[in-house]
Amino acid sequence: MDVAIVGSGYVGLVTAVCLAHIGHSVVCCDNNEDKIKALKSGHVPIYEPGLDDLLAKYLKSGRIAFTTSIGEAAKKATVIFIAVGTPSKKNGDADLTYIENVAREIAKNMDSYKLLVEKSTVPAQTGDRIARTIRLNLPARHKQGKNVTLEFDVASNPEFLREGSAVEDFMHPDRIVIGVESKRAERLLREVYKPLKATVVVTNLATAEMIKHASNSFLATKISFINSVAQICERVGADVEKVAEGMGYDKRIGRAFLNAGIGYGGSCFPKDVDAFVCLAEKSGYDFKILKSVRDVNEHQRESFIRLIEDKLWIIKDKTIAVWGLAFKSNTDDMRSAASLTVIEALQNEGANIQAYDPQAMPNAKKMLKGVKFCHDPYAAAKGADCLLLLTEWDEFKQADMIKTRELMRQAVIFDGRNFFDAKVLGELGFEYYGIGRGGNA
Numbered sequence: 090m091d092v093a094i095v096g097s098g099y100v101g102l103v104t105a106v107c108l109a110h111i112g113h114s115v116v117c118c119d120n121n122e123d124k125i126k127a128l129k130s131g132h133v134p135i136y137e138p139g140l141d142d143l144l145a146k147y148l149k150s151g152r153i154a155f156t157t158s159i160g161e162a163a164k165k166a167t168v169i170f171i172a173v174g175t176p177s178k179k180n181g182d183a184d185l186t187y188i189e190n191v192a193r194e195i196a197k198n199m200d201s202y203k204l205l206v207e208k209s210t211v212p213a214q215t216g217d218r219i220a221r222t223i224r225l226n227l228p229a230r231h232k233q234g235k236n237v238t239l240e241f242d243v244a245s246n247p248e249f250l251r252e253g254s255a256v257e258d259f260m261h262p263d264r265i266v267i268g269v270e271s272k273r274a275e276r277l278l279r280e281v282y283k284p285l286k287a288t289v290v291v292t293n294l295a296t297a298e299m300i301k302h303a304s305n306s307f308l309a310t311k312i313s314f315i316n317s318v319a320q321i322c323e324r325v326g327a328d329v330e331k332v333a334e335g336m337g338y339d340k341r342i343g344r345a346f347l348n349a350g351i352g353y354g355g356s357c358f359p360k361d362v363d364a365f366v367c368l369a370e371k372s373g374y375d376f377k378i379l380k381s382v383r384d385v386n387e388h389q390r391e392s393f394i395r396l397i398e399d400k401l402w403i404i405k406d407k408t409i410a411v412w413g414l415a416f417k418s419n420t421d422d423m424r425s426a427a428s429l430t431v432i433e434a435l436q437n438e439g440a441n442i443q444a445y446d447p448q449a450m451p452n453a454k455k456m457l458k459g460v461k462f463c464h465d466p467y468a469a470a471k472g473a474d475c476l477l478l479l480t481e482w483d484e485f486k487q488a489d490m491i492k493t494r495e496l497m498r499q500a501v502i503f504d505g506r507n508f509f510d511a512k513v514l515g516e517l518g519f520e521y522y523g524i525g526r527g528g529n530a
């Protein structure tokens with residue numbers, strides 16, 4: 090099929106390349122000219138495992154093309170996915186300016202039936218607004234009085250792609266959610282995803298939008314729940330890692346997303362939780378659980394900072410090594426990363442930060458001032474009074490911890506991800522502090 094994707098960021102680009110991989114002919118659009126130029130020459134501007142190779146393959150075969158023109162992208166395609174950013178406004182509500190602009194631009198260029206598909210996470214009822222924008226902006230030749238003579242549909246097909254494993258998640262989805270208002274839209278979207286042979290859940294538009302809200306918010310709730318449990322573990326001498334394992338065997342609960350740590354970050358959970366709370370408020374419901382999820386997440390970062398202050402004693406003029414800056418491993422994404430909050434708080438108290446991340450340093454340099462960025466983990470550890478593990482990159486598992494200890498001024502580790510084996514590090518002479526690891530530290 091001929092498909093178009095508008096917005097070539099983390100979500101749009103993965104979707105485009107993977108749709109080419111399953112046999113479609115894809116035109117991918119973005120209003121960022123530099124990005125499109127880079128993509129045309131086969132350069133992937135983000136770090137996402139597996140994406141470079143697939144892009145190179147389908148650029149060569151001509152199954153994927155890039156443009157800055159929405160009109161050009163939409164011309165041939167029947168199905169158009171919208172994957173532009175939906176940032177948060179100051180009040181937490183989603184800012185849908187880009188979505189409206191894209192819908193207007195598509196309408197102006199429409200001359201045949203189109204199916205517009207929301208891929209970006211948007212508040213429920215956005216589909217109705219997109220449809221209205223299309224009707225209002227269609228050229229006069231497609232209108233008879235108040236009536237629109239050109240057929241189109243709007244659908245919702247939320248993404249469930251985790252950065253770092255987005256290609257894998259696309260190819261092997263747990264489910265594909267399709268929110269449609271017509272049989273034609275359902276048939277087209279089923280055809281798009283047919284090669285994946287996945288479970289397809291078909292609903293109306295608003296229900297699909299709600300599935301996305303509810304899924305991400307539930308995952309965020311799981312994380313805040315285990316982080317709350319971790320707080321108590323610390324106080325009563327229990328180990329949250331074992332608690333999560335013991336809970337996780339229960340099929341009704343599951344072990345996934347029960348990793349205690351410095352809280353969730355990234356471009357989705359913080360923004361999506363805020364947007365869901367806002368949507369609930371607008372509809373007259375006070376979503377207390379989700380407000381607490383958010384509070385717990387903030388508290389988790391603060392309590393990590395308090396722990397460092399407590400154990401390190403004086404922060405001023407101390408040298409603090411940071412391993413990992415990205416909001417999670419296997420990505421270069423720094424959006425709402427916990428490292429930003431932790432580093433800024435310690436800098437405000439006079440600490441000198443020496444940091445290393447395998448992929449996120451170019452993005453981190455734009456967001457963090459006064460940090461010494463190092464070329465490897467050992468350079469970051471050199472002369473440090475303590476080491477903070479903030480992102481769980483595999484590379485740190487392979488690090489020579491004896492060498493690290495010898496390079497440091499004080500062998501103290503604060504493990505924000507419960508990534509290291511507390512016992513092993515203890516035997517190597519480190520003072521180890523994890524999250525919720527009472528009796529084990």
Ligand code: UDX
Nearest residue numbers: 096097098099100119120121172173174175187209210
């Ligand atoms: C975005 C949304 O933020 C998220 O809520 C949603 O679930 C998926 O889409 P992401 O792909 O991570 O997530 O964002 P980003 O990497 O910023 O990509 C958005 C792209 O859209 C950028 O490349 C930007 O240049 C482009 N864009 C933005 C347009 O092409 N046109 C616009 O009008 C605005």
Ligand code: UDX
Nearest residue numbers: 248249250251252346347348352353354355357416417
């Ligand atoms: C999320 C959704 O999982 C995905 O389906 C899609 O909707 C986009 O948003 P992403 O933000 O890329 O994906 O990463 P995810 O793996 O969900 O992690 C989000 C944050 O939660 C990260 O900061 C991660 O470190 C944290 N996390 C995750 C925990 O703190 N504990 C866990 O057990 C799992």
